[in-house]
Amino acid sequence: MGNTILQYLTVFILTIFVGIEVIAKVPAILHTPLMSGSNAIHGVIIVGSMIVLGSASGGLEIALGTAAVFLATLNVVGGFTVTDRMLGMFKAKPVDKKKTEEVAK
Amino acid sequence: MTGTLIARGTVLDLCYLFAAITFILALKGLSNPKRARSGNFIAMFGMAVAIGATFFQPNLRNVLPMVIAMIVGAVIGIPTSRFVKMTAMPQLVAIFNGVGGGAAALVSITEYMKIQHEGPPTYVVLEVLLGVLIGTVSFSGSAIAFIKLQELITGRPITYPGQQVINALLGVGAVALIVIILIHPSVALLWILLAVAFIVGMAIVLPIGGADVPVLISLLNSLTGIAVAASGFTLDNNMLIVAGTLVGASGLLLTQMMCKAMGRSLPNILFSAFGSAVSGGAAGTGEDRPVRSQTPEDIGVMLAYANKVAIIPGYGLAVAQAQHIIRELADELEAKGIDVFYAIHPVAGRMPGHMNVLLAEANVPYDKLLEMDEANPMLKDCDVALVVGANDTVNPAAREAGSPISGMPIINADEAGQVVFLKRSMRPGFAGIENELLFNEKTTLVFGDAKETLTKMVGALAAS
Numbered sequence: 001m002g003n004t005i006l007q008y009l010t011v012f013i014l015t016i017f018v019g020i021e022v023i024a025k026v027p028a029i030l031h032t033p034l035m036s037g038s039n040a041i042h043g044v045i046i047v048g049s050m051i052v053l054g055s056a057s058g059g060l061e062i063a064l065g066t067a068a069v070f071l072a073t074l075n076v077v078g079g080f081t082v083t084d085r086m087l088g089m090f091k092a093k094p095v096d097k098k099k100t101e102e103v104a105k
Numbered sequence: 106m107t108g109t110l111i112a113r114g115t116v117l118d119l120c121y122l123f124a125a126i127t128f129i130l131a132l133k134g135l136s137n138p139k140r141a142r143s144g145n146f147i148a149m150f151g152m153a154v155a156i157g158a159t160f161f162q163p164n165l166r167n168v169l170p171m172v173i174a175m176i177v178g179a180v181i182g183i184p185t186s187r188f189v190k191m192t193a194m195p196q197l198v199a200i201f202n203g204v205g206g207g208a209a210a211l212v213s214i215t216e217y218m219k220i221q222h223e224g225p226p227t228y229v230v231l232e233v234l235l236g237v238l239i240g241t242v243s244f245s246g247s248a249i250a251f252i253k254l255q256e257l258i259t260g261r262p263i264t265y266p267g268q269q270v271i272n273a274l275l276g277v278g279a280v281a282l283i284v285i286i287l288i289h290p291s292v293a294l295l296w297i298l299l300a301v302a303f304i305v306g307m308a309i310v311l312p313i314g315g316a317d318v319p320v321l322i323s324l325l326n327s328l329t330g331i332a333v334a335a336s337g338f339t340l341d342n343n344m345l346i347v348a349g350t351l352v353g354a355s356g357l358l359l360t361q362m363m364c365k366a367m368g369r370s371l372p373n374i375l376f377s378a379f380g381s382a383v384s385g386g387a388a389g390t391g392e393d394r395p396v397r398s399q400t401p402e403d404i405g406v407m408l409a410y411a412n413k414v415a416i417i418p419g420y421g422l423a424v425a426q427a428q429h430i431i432r433e434l435a436d437e438l439e440a441k442g443i444d445v446f447y448a449i450h451p452v453a454g455r456m457p458g459h460m461n462v463l464l465a466e467a468n469v470p471y472d473k474l475l476e477m478d479e480a481n482p483m484l485k486d487c488d489v490a491l492v493v494g495a496n497d498t499v500n501p502a503a504r505e506a507g508s509p510i511s512g513m514p515i516i517n518a519d520e521a522g523q524v525v526f527l528k529r530s531m532r533p534g535f536a537g538i539e540n541e542l543l544f545n546e547k548t549t550l551v552f553g554d555a556k557e558t559l560t561k562m563v564g565a566l567a568a569s
Contacts, residue, residue, distance in 0.1 A: 004341070005228055005338075008337075008338055008341070008343070008346055011343055011346050011347060011350075012334065012338075012346055012350050015346065015347050015350035015351055015354070016350055016353075016354040017354075018129060018351065018354075019132075019350060019351040019352070019353070019354030019355045019358070020354050020355070020358050022129060022132045022133050022136075022351075022355065023132065023354075023355035023358050023359065024358065025133075025136040026132075026135050026136050027136070027138075027476065028449070028451050028457075028458055028461070028476045028477075029138070029449070029458060029461040029471055029474050029476070030135050030136075030138060030141060030458060030461070031359065031451075031456075031457035031458025031461075032194065032198075032454075032456055032457060032458040032459050032461065032462045033135060033141060033145075033458070033462070034132070034135050034355070034359065034457075034458070035198060035322065035323060035326055035356075035359065035456060035457060035458075036194075036198050037131060037132065037135060037141075037144075037145055037148070038132065038326060038330065038351070038352040038355055038356060039198055039201055039202050039205070039326055039329075039352075040145075040148065040149075040152075040201075041128045041131065041132070041148060041152075041348050041351065041352055042202075042205050042209075042326075042329050042330045042333045042348060042349055042352040043152070043201075043205055044124070044128070044152065044155065044333065044344065044345060044348040044349075045205055045208045045209045045212060045333045045336060045345065045349075046152075046156060046175075046208070047121075047155050047156060047159050047342070047344065047345065048208075048209070048212045048333070048336045048337065048340050048342065048345050049208050049211070049212050050156070050159045050160075050162075050165075050171060051159065051162065051340055051342070052211075052212050052215045052216055052219075052340070053166075053167050053170065053171050053174075054159075054162055054164075054165040054166055054167060054168075054171065055164070055165075055166060055219065056166065056167055056215065056219075057166070060218070061215055061218055061219070062167055062170060064211050064214065064215045065167065065170075065171075065211075065215055066167075066170045066171070066173075066174045067174075067211055068207075068208045068211035068212050068215065069170075069171055069174040069175060069178070069208075070174040070175075070177060070178045071178075071204040071205070071207045071208040071211070072178075072204070072205065072208035073174060073175045073177075073178025073179055073182065074178045074181060074182045074201060074204045075201050075202075075204050075205035075208065076152060076156075076178075076182075077178065077179045077182040077183050077186070078182040078183075078185065078186045078197070078200075078201040078204075079201050079205075080145065080148070080149050080152070081182070081183055081186035081187055082186045082189075082194065082197060082198065082201070083145050084142065084145055084146075084149075085186070085187065086191075086194070086462050086465075087138075087141045087142040087145055088142060089191075089462065089465040089466045089468075090138045090141070090142075090465045090471050091465070091468065091470060091471070092138070092139070092470055092471065092472065
């Protein structure tokens, strides 16, 4: 048992570094999609909710588990839909404009 | 029998591993606007695989309520997120974040109900406790943030007598409760902890207002991630740990970047009720000082003779729904061969990077959106800096000591040849302090609704 928790701790610590590494490269113009995207990702708690509900017995446990699945579903579908909508708006250039001098890069 | 079970468990774990990888790829994709959308699709697919695989969990019960809860959640969630206005995006992100935290808290407490008879070791109790505490704080905190952003209550900091004392008592109470639970764990105490955490979340968010809300949302997002990771520990699920930790770590980093952009520390943002206390002294001194103001038509004509124009948008632009008309103005300028770019302050808008999304919605190409550090060296070459609905983010007082915004990085609008402010009134910004730039001799003010003003400017510009 002591070994298992150590394994999870290892995963936890390494993921912290991955998270910081990956995010440090995100430009400020994408910070809102980043928040909304990571918002969708923590919606993975839906799997946790399913596992808990899937082994629940007794009225209270089932009720709590169902509520958790419901809340987590909102999180997942809302998070991904919003992120996709936002990212769909980011376009490199307007389609019908004449090419003007680039101000940057 | 045992053989098939192990095999099935392995397949499940591999599916979860796959999902965890897609989440990392999605975040990685966000480093480039071109790849960001496909990254999001990859994570969506990974999530679908993880959810699908969970249905094949051995001995899964209560499938009917599970599916019904999912259908109801999707029926509510999808239309809401599809049709909400882009200006309302921050509160939507807040609420989706809150429900995630709530789910994590419920998962932790329900799992504890099941394992309590086995007398779980203290570290398991600690995991449960953290999941309940952090998840609930995120839930109630996000709910208050939502109510504030939706303007159901004032967006300004809410303070009341004895607030500090009450918050201190709440904090001490929560810590005491945690210690008691660790020594004598019980479901009843966990419910009390949940109730206390609910109040703590509200108490933390109520005194935070105005321009600090973006930082807060980022922090709450991070907290939900940590709560999910805690639930992952309790459920022995690596994918939850990876996904939750990714969000937690990245959210904290983003929070820190936001704090830096405002030149303040996180404790200062959380505990100072900024913008309520400082507004008394500095404001109100300049009401009768002379300012130069002109008509929108004059400014339109003036812009026609510029070579390079910087547009500095603030949240006021979004409030006036003027994103589209400002793009028309920029198009008109470009058609005349005038260089235009947007200088975006990191905390412009109601959440990190919000202004970029609002302008992207109005079809402004993203290579015209310059971050502050990129834009600042270019401002001295600009003939005109057009400040629309921004105030604190161009206030030179930030460069001097002794001001509430001292040390906050600003956009150097004052270095441009001329500065034009589109403003509703002489009212100060969120920080509640006077902006000297308004009284500068090269500054011109145009009063009125940003959308109407800009429409008139476009007309005058097109005619000249």
